[in-house]
Amino acid sequence: MSIGYDTDAELERNDRGAGKLNDYAYGLLARNKRIRLTLAGSDACQDELQTVLDQAGDQIETAISPRTQAQDRDDAPIVVRLFTGRRVSGPVGMVPRGLESVVDENLRRLDDAFGAARIPVEIVRKRGQLRVQLLMGEVRSKLT
Template identity: 45%
Template sequence: MGLFTKSRPGDDSLPKDDRGSGSFDDYVGVLVPKNRKVTIRLANSNPYQDELAALADENPEKIATATPARTIDDERVDAAIEIRIFSDRRVSGVVGMIPRGLESIYDEAVRRLDGRGQPPRIPVEIVSTKKHGYRIDLLIGRTK
């Protein structure tokens, strides 16, 4: 571990079980996922459990992020990236946010998809946990 690195990215003001997760160790080169299994778990999903419960019933093959990469102005003020989900029939409200410190990974994945001419949507998986309700995992490895 480096001298100035933080052991886990995230917002310390959020509950420990809702800070999200992800690691720069899962990426090579210009933030390209090492393999197709790489995920990022969204932070701050507790307030959106009703929205997540509704999305859990959707076809898992047809849900993906509906949030574009940050604009230059958003990057300048280090704005959080709030994630919305596109399902087969609608765009959801906010369901969580990219864990603090991992915004560049999300931005790069969206720009990589857009650069290939693909829709800038990252597949997601809605995970039901026994203790903490629903969580969202971005299947970012599939953007490789």
């Protein structure tokens, strides 16, 4: 089952993010190291993404706080910022609808294991736009 498409009608079709809940096993860990999750809402953040790409190179990670109980109750979107080693960017997208629990659970596990909840990221160009992909499979590698 694909999550992200047709769930955020206010976003352009190509900007709704992508990911599959079936890519995650029991406990919401990625099934393999190739699993990626593409953020939604990145069209409005192209300038910020280009700045991050110019300044950071390859070592980019998320700067996301796990959702509070109030945010979870209200089903608030998880806004993603990037950590480049020197600074935290402005918002660059949000976790696609339906996959918030996957990201939140993996952030909590990373925080418990390492004291830093940072998911590795790759910025890619698709259809002429920059997109942010969370490397969820690499999180699995760190945790197992």
